[in-house]
Amino acid sequence: MLSVTDLHVAYGGAGVLRGASLEVREGETLGLLGRNGMGKTTLVKAICGLRPPTIGSGSIRLDGVETTGWSSLAIARRGVGLVPQGRRVFGSLTVEENLRVVARSSADGRLPAWDVPAVYDFFPRLAERRRQASRVLSGGEQQMLAIGRALVTNPHLLVMDEPTEGLAPAVVDLIADRLRELCRVGIAVLLTEQNVDLALEVSDRIAVLGDAGTVAWQGTAAQLRADPVPLHEHLGV
Numbered sequence: 001m002l003s004v005t006d007l008h009v010a011y012g013g014a015g016v017l018r019g020a021s022l023e024v025r026e027g028e029t030l031g032l033l034g035r036n037g038m039g040k041t042t043l044v045k046a047i048c049g050l051r052p053p054t055i056g057s058g059s060i061r062l063d064g065v066e067t068t069g070w071s072s073l074a075i076a077r078r079g080v081g082l083v084p085q086g087r088r089v090f091g092s093l094t095v096e097e098n099l100r101v102v103a104r105s106s107a108d109g110r111l112p113a114w115d116v117p118a119v120y121d122f123f124p125r126l127a128e129r130r131r132q133a134s135r136v137l138s139g140g141e142q143q144m145l146a147i148g149r150a151l152v153t154n155p156h157l158l159v160m161d162e163p164t165e166g167l168a169p170a171v172v173d174l175i176a177d178r179l180r181e182l183c184r185v186g187i188a189v190l191l192t193e194q195n196v197d198l199a200l201e202v203s204d205r206i207a208v209l210g211d212a213g214t215v216a217w218q219g220t221a222a223q224l225r226a227d228p229v230p231l232h233e234h235l236g237v
Helices: 040-048 072-077 095-100 116-122 124-128 139-151 169-184 196-202 221-226 229-235
Strands: 002-011 014-024 029-033 054-062 080-083 157-161 188-192 205-209 215-220
Touching (some): 014 054, 014 188, 029 196, 040 054, 040 080, 072 080, 080 139, 095 116, 116 124, 116 139, 124 139, 139 157, 169 188, 215 221
Parallel strands (some): 029 205, 157 188
Antiparallel strands (some): 002 054, 205 215
8 A cells, every 4th residue: 555665854954754664554544653853744745745845765655656756636646635734624615615626536446435425424513514614613623624625535545644633532532433434444544643542542553753763663553552662762651
Protein backbone atom coordinates (compact mmCIF):
# COMPACT_ATOMS: atom_id res chain seq x y z
CA MET A 1 0.00 0.00 0.00
CA LEU A 2 2.42 2.71 1.24
CA SER A 3 6.16 2.24 1.59
CA VAL A 4 8.51 4.99 2.80
CA THR A 5 12.21 4.15 2.61
CA ASP A 6 15.20 6.10 3.97
CA LEU A 7 13.40 9.43 3.59
CA HIS A 8 15.36 12.64 4.20
CA VAL A 9 13.27 15.82 4.37
CA ALA A 10 14.21 19.40 5.26
CA TYR A 11 12.72 22.82 5.77
CA GLY A 12 15.15 25.24 4.23
CA GLY A 13 18.52 23.84 5.23
CA ALA A 14 17.30 22.24 8.45
CA GLY A 15 16.88 18.48 8.30
CA VAL A 16 13.77 17.11 10.02
CA LEU A 17 13.62 13.53 8.77
CA ARG A 18 16.97 11.81 8.38
CA GLY A 19 16.30 8.37 7.00
CA ALA A 20 12.73 7.59 8.07
CA SER A 21 11.25 4.29 6.88
CA LEU A 22 7.80 2.78 7.43
CA GLU A 23 5.02 0.97 5.64
CA VAL A 24 1.24 0.88 5.78
CA ARG A 25 -0.22 -2.41 4.64
CA GLU A 26 -3.50 -2.81 2.82
CA GLY A 27 -6.48 -2.52 5.16
CA GLU A 28 -4.50 -1.75 8.32
CA THR A 29 -4.18 1.27 10.58
CA LEU A 30 -0.64 2.41 11.38
CA GLY A 31 -0.35 4.81 14.31
CA LEU A 32 2.57 7.26 14.04
CA LEU A 33 3.70 8.60 17.41
CA GLY A 34 6.33 11.15 18.33
CA ARG A 35 6.87 14.27 20.40
CA ASN A 36 6.05 17.67 18.92
CA GLY A 37 8.70 18.71 16.44
CA MET A 38 9.86 15.17 15.67
CA GLY A 39 8.52 15.25 12.11
CA LYS A 40 5.07 13.63 12.09
CA THR A 41 3.42 16.41 10.07
CA THR A 42 6.55 16.76 7.93
CA LEU A 43 6.24 13.09 6.98
CA VAL A 44 2.53 13.52 6.23
CA LYS A 45 3.27 16.48 3.95
CA ALA A 46 5.98 14.56 2.13
CA ILE A 47 3.68 11.58 1.55
CA CYS A 48 0.85 13.80 0.31
CA GLY A 49 3.01 16.00 -1.93
CA LEU A 50 2.52 19.23 0.02
CA ARG A 51 5.11 22.02 0.00
CA PRO A 52 7.12 22.81 2.00
CA PRO A 53 9.04 20.61 2.97
CA THR A 54 11.75 19.63 0.48
CA ILE A 55 12.53 15.95 -0.05
CA GLY A 56 16.28 15.47 -0.24
CA SER A 57 16.47 11.73 -0.84
CA GLY A 58 14.63 8.50 -0.21
CA SER A 59 11.60 6.81 -1.68
CA ILE A 60 7.81 7.00 -1.29
CA ARG A 61 5.82 4.32 -3.09
CA LEU A 62 2.06 3.84 -3.33
CA ASP A 63 0.92 0.41 -4.49
CA GLY A 64 4.41 -0.15 -5.84
CA VAL A 65 4.50 3.11 -7.84
CA GLU A 66 7.19 5.69 -7.02
CA THR A 67 5.41 8.93 -6.06
CA THR A 68 8.31 10.87 -4.53
CA GLY A 69 8.08 14.45 -5.77
CA TRP A 70 4.59 14.09 -7.26
CA SER A 71 2.12 16.95 -6.87
CA SER A 72 -0.52 16.76 -4.18
CA LEU A 73 -3.22 16.52 -6.86
CA ALA A 74 -1.53 13.58 -8.57
CA ILE A 75 -1.14 11.79 -5.24
CA ALA A 76 -4.78 12.42 -4.33
CA ARG A 77 -5.82 10.98 -7.68
CA ARG A 78 -3.66 7.95 -6.88
CA GLY A 79 -5.98 7.24 -3.96
CA VAL A 80 -4.64 9.15 -0.95
CA GLY A 81 -7.09 11.13 1.15
CA LEU A 82 -5.80 13.69 3.67
CA VAL A 83 -7.42 14.86 6.90
CA PRO A 84 -5.03 17.72 7.71
CA GLN A 85 -3.99 18.98 11.10
CA GLY A 86 -6.25 21.88 12.08
CA ARG A 87 -9.13 20.58 9.90
CA ARG A 88 -8.83 23.33 7.23
CA VAL A 89 -12.40 23.12 6.00
CA PHE A 90 -13.58 25.64 3.41
CA GLY A 91 -15.13 28.13 5.81
CA SER A 92 -17.21 30.12 3.35
CA LEU A 93 -18.81 26.99 1.89
CA THR A 94 -21.68 25.04 3.40
CA VAL A 95 -21.15 21.55 4.75
CA GLU A 96 -22.64 20.03 1.61
CA GLU A 97 -20.60 22.28 -0.69
CA ASN A 98 -17.42 21.21 1.14
CA LEU A 99 -18.24 17.61 0.31
CA ARG A 100 -19.47 18.03 -3.24
CA VAL A 101 -16.60 20.23 -4.40
CA VAL A 102 -14.07 17.41 -3.88
CA ALA A 103 -16.26 14.32 -4.39
CA ARG A 104 -14.88 11.77 -6.82
CA SER A 105 -16.49 8.52 -7.87
CA SER A 106 -14.81 5.24 -7.02
CA ALA A 107 -13.30 3.11 -9.79
CA ASP A 108 -12.32 0.34 -7.39
CA GLY A 109 -14.82 -2.29 -6.31
CA ARG A 110 -12.61 -3.55 -3.48
CA LEU A 111 -13.82 -0.88 -1.05
CA PRO A 112 -17.28 0.56 -0.31
CA ALA A 113 -18.03 3.64 -2.41
CA TRP A 114 -18.31 6.93 -0.55
CA ASP A 115 -20.67 9.66 -1.68
CA VAL A 116 -22.34 12.54 0.16
CA PRO A 117 -25.29 10.47 1.47
CA ALA A 118 -22.83 7.84 2.74
CA VAL A 119 -20.95 10.52 4.67
CA TYR A 120 -24.24 11.73 6.18
CA ASP A 121 -24.96 8.17 7.29
CA PHE A 122 -21.46 7.97 8.79
CA PHE A 123 -21.77 11.35 10.53
CA PRO A 124 -25.51 12.14 10.97
CA ARG A 125 -24.62 15.45 12.61
CA LEU A 126 -23.33 16.69 9.25
CA ALA A 127 -26.70 15.97 7.63
CA GLU A 128 -28.30 18.22 10.24
CA ARG A 129 -25.80 20.99 9.41
CA ARG A 130 -25.70 20.46 5.64
CA ARG A 131 -26.81 24.01 4.75
CA GLN A 132 -24.69 25.81 7.33
CA ALA A 133 -21.41 27.51 6.51
CA SER A 134 -18.60 25.35 7.85
CA ARG A 135 -16.97 28.30 9.66
CA VAL A 136 -19.82 28.32 12.21
CA LEU A 137 -19.50 24.62 13.07
CA SER A 138 -18.01 23.46 16.34
CA GLY A 139 -14.50 22.03 16.31
CA GLY A 140 -15.85 18.51 16.50
CA GLU A 141 -18.28 19.10 13.64
CA GLN A 142 -15.50 20.59 11.53
CA GLN A 143 -13.40 17.51 12.18
CA MET A 144 -16.26 15.26 11.08
CA LEU A 145 -16.48 17.36 7.93
CA ALA A 146 -12.72 17.13 7.31
CA ILE A 147 -12.93 13.34 7.56
CA GLY A 148 -16.03 13.21 5.35
CA ARG A 149 -14.40 15.48 2.78
CA ALA A 150 -11.47 13.05 2.53
CA LEU A 151 -13.78 10.04 2.31
CA VAL A 152 -15.80 11.35 -0.66
CA THR A 153 -12.59 11.25 -2.70
CA ASN A 154 -12.82 7.45 -2.25
CA PRO A 155 -9.27 6.92 -1.01
CA HIS A 156 -7.41 3.63 -0.66
CA LEU A 157 -5.21 5.26 1.98
CA LEU A 158 -6.53 7.80 4.49
CA VAL A 159 -3.86 9.99 6.09
CA MET A 160 -5.08 11.60 9.32
CA ASP A 161 -2.86 14.21 10.99
CA GLU A 162 -3.75 14.75 14.67
CA PRO A 163 -7.51 14.20 14.14
CA THR A 164 -8.45 14.45 17.83
CA GLU A 165 -6.37 17.54 18.67
CA GLY A 166 -8.35 19.99 20.79
CA LEU A 167 -11.58 17.99 20.75
CA ALA A 168 -13.91 17.23 23.67
CA PRO A 169 -13.71 13.68 25.08
CA ALA A 170 -17.12 12.71 23.70
CA VAL A 171 -16.05 13.74 20.20
CA VAL A 172 -12.74 11.88 20.59
CA ASP A 173 -14.73 8.75 21.44
CA LEU A 174 -16.87 9.25 18.32
CA ILE A 175 -13.83 9.73 16.08
CA ALA A 176 -12.26 6.58 17.56
CA ASP A 177 -15.43 4.62 16.85
CA ARG A 178 -15.55 5.90 13.27
CA LEU A 179 -11.88 4.96 12.82
CA ARG A 180 -12.64 1.41 13.88
CA GLU A 181 -15.46 1.31 11.35
CA LEU A 182 -13.12 2.45 8.57
CA CYS A 183 -10.77 -0.36 9.52
CA ARG A 184 -13.63 -2.86 9.32
CA VAL A 185 -14.46 -1.85 5.74
CA GLY A 186 -10.82 -2.16 4.67
CA ILE A 187 -9.52 1.39 4.26
CA ALA A 188 -5.84 1.69 5.13
CA VAL A 189 -5.12 4.52 7.59
CA LEU A 190 -1.95 6.37 8.55
CA LEU A 191 -2.78 8.10 11.84
CA THR A 192 -0.55 10.64 13.58
CA GLU A 193 -1.58 11.25 17.18
CA GLN A 194 -0.48 12.84 20.43
CA ASN A 195 -3.14 10.79 22.21
CA VAL A 196 -1.14 7.63 22.84
CA ASP A 197 -4.02 5.70 24.40
CA LEU A 198 -6.22 6.37 21.37
CA ALA A 199 -3.49 5.36 18.93
CA LEU A 200 -2.89 2.11 20.78
CA GLU A 201 -6.62 1.42 20.86
CA VAL A 202 -7.39 1.88 17.16
CA SER A 203 -4.09 0.94 15.46
CA ASP A 204 -2.92 -2.44 14.25
CA ARG A 205 0.71 -1.39 14.31
CA ILE A 206 2.67 1.56 15.72
CA ALA A 207 5.71 3.47 14.48
CA VAL A 208 7.54 5.81 16.87
CA LEU A 209 9.59 8.75 15.58
CA GLY A 210 12.74 9.44 17.59
CA ASP A 211 14.98 12.45 18.10
CA ALA A 212 17.28 11.50 15.22
CA GLY A 213 14.61 12.00 12.58
CA THR A 214 14.16 8.29 12.01
CA VAL A 215 11.56 5.71 12.98
CA ALA A 216 13.03 4.47 16.24
CA TRP A 217 10.58 1.61 16.84
CA GLN A 218 7.94 -0.32 14.89
CA GLY A 219 5.73 -3.16 16.00
CA THR A 220 2.18 -4.11 16.83
CA ALA A 221 0.05 -2.09 19.20
CA ALA A 222 -0.23 -5.21 21.37
CA GLN A 223 3.57 -5.41 21.65
CA LEU A 224 3.79 -1.78 22.70
CA ARG A 225 1.08 -2.17 25.30
CA ALA A 226 2.87 -5.20 26.73
CA ASP A 227 6.28 -3.50 26.75
CA PRO A 228 5.93 0.32 26.74
CA VAL A 229 9.68 1.03 27.05
CA PRO A 230 9.80 2.75 23.61
CA LEU A 231 7.10 5.16 24.80
CA HIS A 232 9.18 6.06 27.85
CA GLU A 233 12.36 6.45 25.80
CA HIS A 234 11.00 8.47 22.89
CA LEU A 235 7.84 10.15 24.16
CA GLY A 236 8.56 10.48 27.86
CA VAL A 237 5.27 8.83 28.88
